Amino acid sequence: LRPCLPTSPLPSPSSTYSLSSPYLSSLVSCSRITNPSWQQDVRHCVFSYPSSSPSSPPAPAPTPYSPGDVVCILPSNPPSNALSFLAHLSLSPSLILTSITPVDSHDKRWAHVPLPISLLSFVTHYLDIQGHPRRLFFRHISTLTDNEIEKEKLAHFSSAEGQGDLRLYNQKEGRTFLEVLEDFRYVKMSLEEVLTVLPPLKPRKFSISSSLSLFPDQIHVTLAVVEYTTPLNRTRKGLCSHFLSTLPVGSEVRIWVEKGAIRLPPPGSNIIAVGPGTG
Known part of the structure; x- marks a missing residue:
């Protein structure tokens, strides 16, 4: 399977390219x-x-x-990471999404995703599986595992007492959503939960x-x-x-x-330009 770049709808001649139509x-x-x-x-x-x-x-x-x-x-995302993510959650890469329905029906974060789209293309091009989870993510997935050791560890990470250990495990190591799910391999999420818990x-x-x-x-x-x-x-x-x-x-x-926040003065004006680095 190759996660082809989805074709977004073209903007009308009077509009501009954007997140929903890059x-x-x-x-x-x-x-x-x-x-x-x-x-x-x-x-x-x-x-x-x-x-x-x-x-x-x-x-x-x-x-x-x-x-x-x-x-x-x-x-x-690298396609190999997208496949690993789907394999962990036992989700089919070839599944075709004709609608995107997170648990919260008012969640509009996915409105820019063109449909229909394969699940592999969606995870590769739209889901932030390499982002860094926050405390709320650990609290949520603590309810999605039947393994008592994992449940206890995740509950500890999401508690006030466990914030020091969470910083050592998560922030200092820069762990990703994918890596956390690989560490806690008994956590299982439905597609609806994925759309609710993970960001675009x-x-x-x-x-x-x-x-x-x-x-x-x-x-x-x-x-x-x-x-x-x-x-x-x-x-x-x-x-x-x-x-x-x-x-x-x-x-x-x-x-x-x-449009950026900086604008040049009229032609002929004297300016001082400072280049502090790249980016």
């Missing part, structure tokens, strides 16, 4: 610009962003960007490091690939930066532009 950009390049011997891997990533209608039948051209705007990038993948926002006048059909981003080691020697990698750094050239990436 622009499917093509990755032109994502090359390292720091010396290979240097500890920090910094990438210069280039995405297609045509100034005219890019598809047939014609779709709206992406919104032009200005200095100070940000590009939103929606990453995906969130877009990452990056400063645009290119000029529209020089690159009218592209967006450039300069980013640091996040990778670090925890106190127990576990390797942690940033979801979006690792996703982009390992993506083959030509792959589709879901992006859109949002």
Whole structure:
């Protein structure tokens, strides 16, 4: 099974691309610009962003960007992690979702997911299985296991007395939702509970490091690939930066532009620009 990137509905000509209808950009390049011997891997990533209608039948051209705007990038989970997550919960990857119904009918967090969609594609492209759980998650799953040892441990983590142990287990190690479920293997959640307890993948926002006048059909981003080691020697990698750094050239990436908080003064004005780092 290959979790193909879902096709989102195109925006109308008078609207713009967004979370519910991202622009499917093509990755032109994502090359390292720091010396290979240097500890920090910094990438210069280039995405297609045509100034005219890019598809047939014609779709709206992406919104032009200005200095100070940000590009939103929606990453995906590694398919192997998505398959591990589904296998743990005994959920079929080939199941087709025609509706998304969390336990709370007022939960609108999944309104941007295009339907129908396979469960594997949904988990790969929309579910934040690599996010870091909070105390409420441990309290919830303590009711979803029949194993008394697990139930007691999870209840302890969700209690006021167990917060020190939870910090050591969870926050300091940066454990993910997937890893917690792998540690507590008797926890079983229905699809409705998954949709209620786990959050959706969130877009990452990056400063645009290119000029529209020089690159009218592209967006450039300069980013640091996040990778670090925890106190127990576990390797942690940033979801979006690792996703982009390992993506083959030509792959589709879901992006859109949002207005930034910074605006340049009128032409001819004197400015002081400070570049404190990448990101």
